[in-house]
Amino acid sequence: MEDSITEYEHKLLESAKVAAQEAGVILKEGYYSSRRVDFERKGVSDFVTFYDRAAEKCIIKRIRGLFPEIAFMGEESGSTAGNMSDYTVIIDPIDGTNNFIHGVPHFSVSIAVTKGSEILLGLVYQPLLNEMLWAARGSGAYINEKRLRLQSARPLSEMIVSTCLPYHGKGDCLTSLNHLKKLMPIVAGIRSPGSAALEIAYTSIERFDAFWSQGAELDFWDIAAGILIAREAGCKVTDLNGDPSPSQWKSLLSAHPERHEELLSYLG
Structure with a gap:
């Protein structure tokens, strides 16, 4: 990866990748469970499962353990202020909860990091395929370790x-x-x-x-x-x-x- 982010930001990115993979283990366990996934209603057509909450807690624990000063904004846990930091970790522990509940194999873990109003880091992990799409601002985008570049546009x-x-x-x-x-x-x-x-x-x-x-x-x-x-x-x-x-x-x-x-x- 091109060196366009700071060492601190690179460590934060690597921590987020590990956190997403650990959350993915939790989601795979739930997805492959033989019983129907229980859920609660947060609102109309808005569902949450044990696995949403467990995955989000896992992600926060992993990143906070190395970066205690960072703020978090999670779909399930809401906002947590940071301590003397401009960085915020944005978490959707299961993007596609409705699919997850119904056994549809299309959902992901999504983690972004903002610095002020700028999106600095981002990753989307599909645990069933073990595919991680990720990027750092100014450093390109990748799937796992392969650099991504668009081909010519289709009509x-x-x-x-x-x-x-x-x-x-x-x-x-x-x-x-x-x-x-x-x-x-x-x-x-x-x-x-x-x-x-x-x-x-x-x-x-x-x-x-x-x-x-x-x-x-x-x-x-x-x-x-x-x-x-x-x-x-x-x-x-x-x-x-x-x-x-x-x-x-x-x-x-x-x-x-x-x-x-x-x-x-x-x-x-």
């Missing part, structure tokens, strides 16, 4: 794009339906697998040619790591107004820079 007619669709009680269904109506006739396929962190990160390895979202409700922990990974691989990531750094991410498009504006013309 829209050959592209498979991904999205998060709204569902029962969450999001703007009409907006998503309008987007689908515009894109379905011009692309080769549209997928909504159910782990936004993973799908944004997948644009960096071109498993998906693009990812967009507006109708669904996505939180910062869903998208932060994926945004950095996609950008470091060469994707252009903005909201659907074309803003690369909105104060709040109400929408998102990650795509090859040669196709980004073209897609925005259909989605914006």
